[in-house]
Amino acid sequence: MSAVRDLDGWETVVGLEVHCELRTQTKLFCGCRNAFGDEPNTNVCPVCLGLPGSLPVLNRRAVEYAMRIGLALHCQVQPSVFHRKNYFYPDMPKDYQISQYDAPINVGGWLELPSGKRVGIVRAHLEEDTGKTTHVGGGGRIHEAAHSLVDYNRAGVPLVEIVSQPDIRGPQEAREYVEELRAILVATGASDGKMEEGSLRVDCNVSVRPVGSGTLGPRCEIKNLNSLRSLARAVSYEAARQVEVLAQGGEVAQETRHWDEQEGRTYSMRSKEEAYDYRYFPEPDLVALQPSPDWVESVRRSLPALPAERREEVARAAGVPVSSEAVATVVRLGLDGLVRAAVSAGADANLALRRLANEVAAGLEDHGPPDAGAFARLVQMEAGGELTPAQARAVLRLLMEQGGDPAGIAERLGYQALAADALAQVLDQVVGAHPREWERYCAGDDRLAGFFIGKVKAATAGQADLRAATTLLQQRRATA
Amino acid sequence: MPVTVALYDGRVDQPNPRTSISPAEVAHVARLARLALSEEELSMYTTQLAAVLGHAADIAALDIEGTPPTAHPFPLADVFREDEPRPGLDRDEVLSQAPDVEGPYFRIPRIMGDAP
Ligand SMILES: [Zn+2]
Numbered sequence A: 001m002s003a004v005r006d007l008d009g010w011e012t013v014v015g016l017e018v019h020c021e022l023r024t025q026t027k028l029f030c031g032c033r034n035a036f037g038d039e040p041n042t043n044v045c046p047v048c049l050g051l052p053g054s055l056p057v058l059n060r061r062a063v064e065y066a067m068r069i070g071l072a073l074h075c076q077v078q079p080s081v082f083h084r085k086n087y088f089y090p091d092m093p094k095d096y097q098i099s100q101y102d103a104p105i106n107v108g109g110w111l112e113l114p115s116g117k118r119v120g121i122v123r124a125h126l127e128e129d130t131g132k133t134t135h136v137g138g139g140g141r142i143h144e145a146a147h148s149l150v151d152y153n154r155a156g157v158p159l160v161e162i163v164s165q166p167d168i169r170g171p172q173e174a175r176e177y178v179e180e181l182r183a184i185l186v187a188t189g190a191s192d193g194k195m196e197e198g199s200l201r202v203d204c205n206v207s208v209r210p211v212g213s214g215t216l217g218p219r220c221e222i223k224n225l226n227s228l229r230s231l232a233r234a235v236s237y238e239a240a241r242q243v244e245v246l247a248q249g250g251e252v253a254q255e256t257r258h259w260d261e262q263e264g265r266t267y268s269m270r271s272k273e274e275a276y277d278y279r280y281f282p283e284p285d286l287v288a289l290q291p292s293p294d295w296v297e298s299v300r301r302s303l304p305a306l307p308a309e310r311r312e313e314v315a316r317a318a319g320v321p322v323s324s325e326a327v328a329t330v331v332r333l334g335l336d337g338l339v340r341a342a343v344s345a346g347a348d349a350n351l352a353l354r355r356l357a358n359e360v361a362a363g364l365e366d367h368g369p370p371d372a373g374a375f376a377r378l379v380q381m382e383a384g385g386e387l388t389p390a391q392a393r394a395v396l397r398l399l400m401e402q403g404g405d406p407a408g409i410a411e412r413l414g415y416q417a418l419a420a421d422a423l424a425q426v427l428d429q430v431v432g433a434h435p436r437e438w439e440r441y442c443a444g445d446d447r448l449a450g451f452f453i454g455k456v457k458a459a460t461a462g463q464a465d466l467r468a469a470t471t472l473l474q475q476r477r478a479t480a
Numbered sequence B: 001m002p003v004t005v006a007l008y009d010g011r012v013d014q015p016n017p018r019t020s021i022s023p024a025e026v027a028h029v030a031r032l033a034r035l036a037l038s039e040e041e042l043s044m045y046t047t048q049l050a051a052v053l054g055h056a057a058d059i060a061a062l063d064i065e066g067t068p069p070t071a072h073p074f075p076l077a078d079v080f081r082e083d084e085p086r087p088g089l090d091r092d093e094v095l096s097q098a099p100d101v102e103g104p105y106f107r108i109p110r111i112m113g114d115a116p
Helices: A060-072 A170-188 A228-247 A293-302 A307-318 A325-332 A336-344 A349-367 A372-383 A389-402 A406-412 A420-433 A435-442 A448-459 A466-478 B023-032 B039-060 B091-096
Strands: A010-021 A083-086 A096-099 A106-112 A118-128 A132-136 A147-151 A158-164 A200-210 A220-225 A255-260 A265-268 B070-072 B105-109
Touching: A010 A170, A010 A228, A060 A106, A060 A118, A060 A158, A060 A170, A060 A293, A096 A118, A106 A170, A170 A200, A170 A228, A170 A307, A170 A325, A200 A228, A220 A228, A228 A255, A228 A265, A307 A325, A307 A336, A307 A349, A325 A336, A325 A349, A336 A349, A336 A372, A349 A372, A349 A389, A372 A389, A372 A406, A389 A406, A420 A435, A420 A448, A420 A466, A435 A448, A448 A466, B023 B039
Parallel strands: A220 A255
Antiparallel strands: A010 A158, A010 A200, A083 A096, A106 A118, A118 A158, A132 A147, A147 B105, A200 A220, A255 A265
């Protein structure tokens, strides 16, 4: 079956469940360390191994992080209780996971994508993570494995599970949602957002329906998505699979499917009688959680500016739409502080934004961001006509590679935009040499502006500030 | 005062006034709990669980209009520990209790399917 079947006439509906490990020092219900990459089974105790007679006690910091996440997602923080989710699987030595069921800590919020679209958040609840199983034999695949090995260091690590409404349409938007959510989680300080270390794990629910339909089709839950790329691929594949099933007159079975990254497909794992029945009941060893309004408010006040807010600030300063790509890029890369620095130094915010979204973004991975003060001075030099755009880009590159002062770098490179009077002289010569074109330009043929600027550029071997030249040209016509 | 928690979406089932349970349902629950029951046990537990359900039905019949739901019999909420690490158990000791180990890991038989 082709994964690129034409989805014409069909809409892909996606809801996401994101599990986020919290950056606490210790586990959710015991004092064992919460640390990635430690020697297997070294961070374990009677509580997280589920030994008889042990008593879980809730980690205050984990609750605070959960509230930060809820508040950052515009949720209501409410009184909540813990439940036991019963199942037999060797990743939990207790044979149940402590989670929240019908009274989760956060409910009813939303997240705004860079495009401006809002995705509803159903809930964001606290629960404990499971241990890590490694399947041995059969190339690491579960169904072919000979046996499995278990490390319980992760069992009991605090998680917040964030459940979205099925408001997401298609693979690209699913990706944008997770990227935005990750940025929010990192901004709150609750998570390191590292998908590659499993700090952030995504399950997705996919269904399809005819475009224009208001009802939801049966959905499949897809597990084992370890990267944004897997997520987008799995959503595309699964939507195409479901459309194919429907096109052939079949019905989509509501089920859990496993994503196989190598094969690039999902497959069904469980037979019907394996359907899970978790028999939730209230965890008798834990009491209710009722954060006081004062506590909730102090957590709300401690939240830093979140990505959506930062995008608005950058867009306002630069005078561009908040949904513009440059704004999203600059905030995603954490470069908005440089826009702020440029603005407070009196430099042009729009020019700063463009340089950041292009040249700085491109060189960021290799060189890190430029010094804020030096960057602001460079933007001022370019805006003031001391450097041409091409020269400014070259200076910026060196600024990122080597540091230093933009004026010094420009001097070393022999860069000097033509002084205004010299530029005026060049323009006089160019206009004098092309009287017919000048006449047409004066008669209102604006296309000739490019002709004259091209001549100025050639005559000055690229040393002229072309924006300044354009301004001069327009002034000259206005007074002609 | 018992701690009360408002349930947010009404997803909790209303108390079920049933007083009977079928042997097939008992067998299903036994399977979920990984219990192998003999025919006699199945019949015994079917009777016993029906009595438990009867008790629940008695409670469900009470007029609780105006009584808020109770989260816990103890009049307590917000019991915390600080986020400070404490030493756990020695790995050798922990692994020595396991039926099977391999290196630093617990070793378990082949399992079917993903974790739920
Ligand atoms: Zn522990």
